[in-house]
Amino acid sequence: MSKTPVAELLDAERARFTYGADYNPEQWDPAVWAEDARLMQEAGVNLVAINIFGWAQLEPLPGQYEFDQLDAVIDVLHAHGISVNLGTGTSSPPAWLSYHYPETLPVMPDGTQRFFGGRQAFCPSSPVFREYSLRLVAKVAERYASHPAVKLWHVSNEIGCHNAYCHCAVSAEAFRSWLRAKYETLDALNTAWGTAFWSQRYAAWEHIGTPRLTISTGNPGQALDFARFSSDELLGLYLGEEAVLRELSDIPITTNFMVTAHIRSQDYWAWAPHMDLIANDHYLDNRLEHTREELSFAADVTRGLAGGGPWMLMEHGTSAVNWQPRNAAKAPREMLRNSLTHVARGADGVSFFQWRASLQGSEKFHSAMLPHAGTDTKVWREAVELGDILNRLGEVTGSRVVTDVAFVFDWQSWWATDLDSHPTGELVYLDQVHRAYNALLAEGYTVDIVAPGASLAGHRLVVVPSLYAVSDADAATIADFVASGGHAVITFFSGIVDEDDRVRPGGYPGAFRELLGISTEEFFPVASAETIALSDGSTASTWTEWVTLRGATAVSTFVDGPLPGHPAVTRNDSGAGSAWYLATHLDPAAFRALVRAAADAAGIAAPETRPDGVEVVRRRGDAADYRFVINHTDAAFDLAATGTELVTDSSVGSVLTVPAGEVRVIRESR
Structure with a gap:
């Protein structure tokens, strides 16, 4: 499948980066929405993701649909020139689903069930969940497919972040069906899993279960196949929603991957061909020894999933997250360096979670573009500055990273x-x-x-x-x-x-x-x-x-x-x-x-000499190269270069000085 260019989502007269955030207007009084839209304009926001967790608002009771609030939000955004990445709303089911259908709740490897109250509280294999979720997708698509503000469909959200592996009876039966399709015969399965060891041989399909906790170590072949099955089952959720959207709309479709150090449950090489564009969520993981390096790695992986082409950064943090043991705030200029590192490595869209910091809920201390302290803040000023820089870098969109x-x-x-x-x-x-x-x-x-x-x-x-x-x-x-x-x-x-x-x-x-x-x-x-x-x-x-x-x-x-x-x-x-x-x-x-x-x-030219902590990455366009220089150090760095520096809009004769903690982008003619 050919990928939709990220920059083309905006129908802009000139090339532009997408820039924005997850927006959760249901958390706010409608009187706030117009002010949010005005501030989005001030920050340069042109695309926001909405209705990501909207199911309970759209369908408060089974079959009872209420769209007036979402209608109003989309109209406010459209009136302010802000496009919409519209979520299907299926990422977390409402309370009534697990109340009426408790069998939809996920089961852990020890056989215990998890309950409503967090997010993604459902079994990925549940036919009941799929029936009700696809019914919602159809209602959303029928209502908004022709709205001029809607530029992208956002299927679910971070699929499999919390519920990648379910061990309920429904999942076990789905696993057996997956195994039958893969192996066809029990002899082939027994050979693949090496079940001659420890008397593990299976003589009937119904004897096979998911790899629950055992008294000793389990069968590695079974564990590996269950991981494959679980990735495929989650992909099946995406493909089910995609099919409904394709039938009712011609708007591009994607979902947000989680190419990051702490999520490994999806084989995204198998997922990538099904996306109209590749999008990723990435947050600095301060539990790692090399946090900044992992950011660059994740960006390069995402570009690989995009076949070397541009991709979208669907979520990252303006500052601290809320889910690590110690949630460190970002230092001044760190958010700018983080964001432009993703851009250097192929991102043509940059977005955050979220627009306005929540006042309640488990993510109330997660950073946002508009923090609790308001607009007279480091975070807000840097968010506005980043929007201005991305506007100046618009010509970079569509270019590709080239390497040996x-x-x-x-x-x-x-x-x-x-x-x-x-x-x-x-x-x-x-x-x-x-x-x-x-x-x-x-x-x-x-x-x-x-x-x-x-x-x-x-x-x-x-x-x-x-x-x-x-x-x-x-x-x-x-x-x-x-x-x-x-x-x-x-x-x-x-x-x-x-x-x-x-x-x-x-x-x-x-x-x-x-x-x-x-x-x-x-x-x-x-x-x-x-x-x-x-x-x-x-x-x-x-x-x-x-x-x-x-x-x-x-x-x-x-x-x-x-x-x-x-x-x-x-x-x-x-x-x-x-x-x-x-x-x-x-x-x-x-x-x-x-x-x-x-x-x-191998005959590869040696990279230019630079101190540790300075990244130099080149994106190649049709008429020019764009050399990104990201200085993560506390000292200025001089780089031999000629061309035009786009961040400061200045000419470079022979040497470019990149101040400590800053990013510069040089257009080099070919």
């Missing part, structure tokens, strides 16, 4: 890697992904994030972190890329199992043995506090393994630890290219040096 480096990321391998009973519990997939990405980011390389098996054409280097579960065909894509002259960096615990979580015999790293020219016979993980010296003077941690060279050469070896003298990093020439293997977790400086060496070998 690909980076393989996979939700299914994430699920499989983080199952229990592995060599060490300290090997966490996303940690390994972030470490590899952060090495590239620190060296100044921009990456295209791709799914396993995706074409690597147009790239010179591919980085593959801990791709534990991989099919033979997807592994062959990387081997063929190297044979044709590409270069690859593959890190430990890759290629170990196939898509059924079945170990490949003959030595690790399984699917990549021949490409890498090595064979590993045994893993020797080490304690997290232990540091291992390497022969090149660097250090490593977390992991070692007994590597035998089968054509590769050792770049470095272990000096101490469990395996002194054994290879730690290897390189193997394969066809016209080369592949590096990291049999340990390198320290950050060594990881950076290795990706730099691999990029040099």
